[in-house]
Amino acid sequence: MPEITLRPATPKDLDALVRLEQQCFTEDRLSRRSFRRFLDMPQDRLIVAEHGGRLLGYCLVLMNAATRLARIYSIAVSPEARGQGLGERLVRQAEQEAAEAGRIVMRLEVREDNAGAINLYRRLGYRQFGTYRDYYEDHGDALRFERRILYYEPSREFPTVPYYPQTTEFTCGPAALLMAMAALDEQQPVNTLEELRIWRQATTIFMLAGHGGCGPHGLALAAWQRGFHASAWISQEGALFKDTVRNEDKKRVLELVHEGFLTDIGHTGIELHHDPLTLESMERALHEGRVPVILISTWQLNHSRIPHWVTVCAIDDRFVYLHDPEIDTDAGETVADKQYLPIDRRVFTRMSKYGRNQPLQAAVIVGPRR
Numbered sequence: 528m529p530e531i532t533l534r535p536a537t538p539k540d541l542d543a544l545v546r547l548e549q550q551c552f553t554e555d556r557l558s559r560r561s562f563r564r565f566l567d568m569p570q571d572r573l574i575v576a577e578h579g580g581r582l583l584g585y586c587l588v589l590m591n592a593a594t595r596l597a598r599i600y601s602i603a604v605s606p607e608a609r610g611q612g613l614g615e616r617l618v619r620q621a622e623q624e625a626a627e628a629g630r631i632v633m634r635l636e637v638r639e640d641n642a643g644a645i646n647l648y649r650r651l652g653y654r655q656f657g658t659y660r661d662y663y664e665d666h667g668d669a670l671r672f673e674r675r676i677l678y679y680e681p682s683r684e685f686p687t688v689p690y691y692p693q694t695t696e697f698t699c700g701p702a703a704l705l706m707a708m709a710a711l712d713e714q715q716p717v718n719t720l721e722e723l724r725i726w727r728q729a730t731t732i733f734m735l736a737g738h739g740g741c742g743p744h745g746l747a748l749a750a751w752q753r754g755f756h757a758s759a760w761i762s763q764e765g766a767l768f769k770d771t772v773r774n775e776d777k778k779r780v781l782e783l784v785h786e787g788f789l790t791d792i793g794h795t796g797i798e799l800h801h802d803p804l805t806l807e808s809m810e811r812a813l814h815e816g817r818v819p820v821i822l823i824s825t826w827q828l829n830h831s832r833i834p835h836w837v838t839v840c841a842i843d844d845r846f847v848y849l850h851d852p853e854i855d856t857d858a859g860e861t862v863a864d865k866q867y868l869p870i871d872r873r874v875f876t877r878m879s880k881y882g883r884n885q886p887l888q889a890a891v892i893v894g895p896r897r
Contacts, residue, residue, distance in 0.1 A: 531583060531613060533620050536573040538566055543582040544575070551603040554664045557587075572624050576604075576613055583608040586617035588625055588633075595871055597625035597676070599635035614647055622676045629845055631677045631869050636662065636669040648672050654859035679841060679848045679867035685813045686710040688840040690866045693852040694719045700741030700820075700836040701725035701749070702852035707818035707838050707893040708755055715753070725749045731768055732780050740834060742767050743889040744788035744799075746820060751795045756817075756894030758798035760808075763887055768834070796897075803879075803888035806872060810842045812892050822889040823878040827870075834881045840867055847875040 536544065544562045557565075565573050565587055576584035584604040590597050599621055604613050622633055636659060637644045653672040662669035681687055688710040693702035701722045708715045729745025743759045750757040761767070766778075766785035792799060809819045819839040825831050828851075841848040846869035854860050870878065880886035 531578045536575045586621045588621045595631040597630035597633045626677045633676045634673040639668045639670050685841045691717050692854050698722050698726050703820045703836040703838045704746050710818050746891045747797050750893050754896045758892045760800045760804035760890040762803045804890040817892050817894045820891045824881045827878045
């Protein structure tokens with residue numbers, strides 16, 4: 528008996544697709560017109576499973592033209608072909624084709640009472656991130672799942688950067704710096720104590736609410752004090768993050784801390800640039816064996832306008848690859864979600880500007896030990 532083969536759908540499959548849809552679903556069916564339209568969409572993928580000239584399944588994947596997201600819009604397996612792993616094959620093929628098209632994340636919706644499909648998606652590594660209420664024709668709810676499908680393959684072109692997650696909500700800067708230093712020296716301690724030591728050295732004292740974060744001056748000093756070459760690139764002069772606090776006494780503290788950083792930097796060989804760091808400069812630094820630590824706005828990641836430090840590990844013609852030290856375990860994130868995270872170059876350019884009126888761009892480039 529011939530094997531079930533997967534291939535791209537063609538207009539000749541239209542009648543069979545409609546029959547399969549009627550066979551598999553009683554509600555929320557795709558119409559003949561819809562199938563015809565999807566067959567004509569060059570950026571989308573309609574994959575069919577064929578056996579002996581008959582269609583036994585399909586998977587329709589939509590590719591968002593404005594983002595790096597893909598979405599399994601519909602998937603069906605005929606009753607006679609169920610229990611043979613065909614659904615998993617279709618999903619994996621959809622992921623492969625979406626990744627080859629440069630999509631980073633695959634998303635899908637599934638009925639909350641479809642236990643079999645939910646178990647399959649969880650087994651394949653999908654995690655729930657939301658719910659659509661009243662999504663189906665019968666007013667049933669849909670669970671939203673997603674999985675990262677595009678991963679960076681480390682090469683000798685750039686330094687290999689080990690991953691280290693921040694252990695407090697206010698130490699993204701120290702964690703990002705630790706990753707950069709550990710990439711250049713395997714003997715560099717990477718632990719919570721060292722993370723907190725760097726925070727004590729680099730903190731601006733106040734920022735937004737809670738404990739203050741770290742600024743580029745302090746992080747550059749922390750790297751220098753540990754024996755590494757360091758340079759800081761800052762698009763603004765003066766004390767940073769003053770607009771995040773309202774109390775005048777706190778503003779004065781920020782100014783004093785800034786003055787102290789400048790005095791200390793003056794006694795080192797740290798290069799201080801009051802210019803934004805370009806993508807080309809970051810890529811050149813990586814090729815030279817140095818590692819950039821970049822301040823970003825998290826709006827593009829989670830719609831929260833928070834300053835956040837990440838480590839740039841690699842750059843190619845499509846993506847900037849980051850180690851993001853923050854793992855949201857409550858949302859089901861794991862280390863794999865935050866290592867070599869691919870960010871579209873244009874999106875990264877927007878991310879690397881914090882603030883609205885006078886966006887701040889800040890970076891620290893860590894070089895080999897002196």
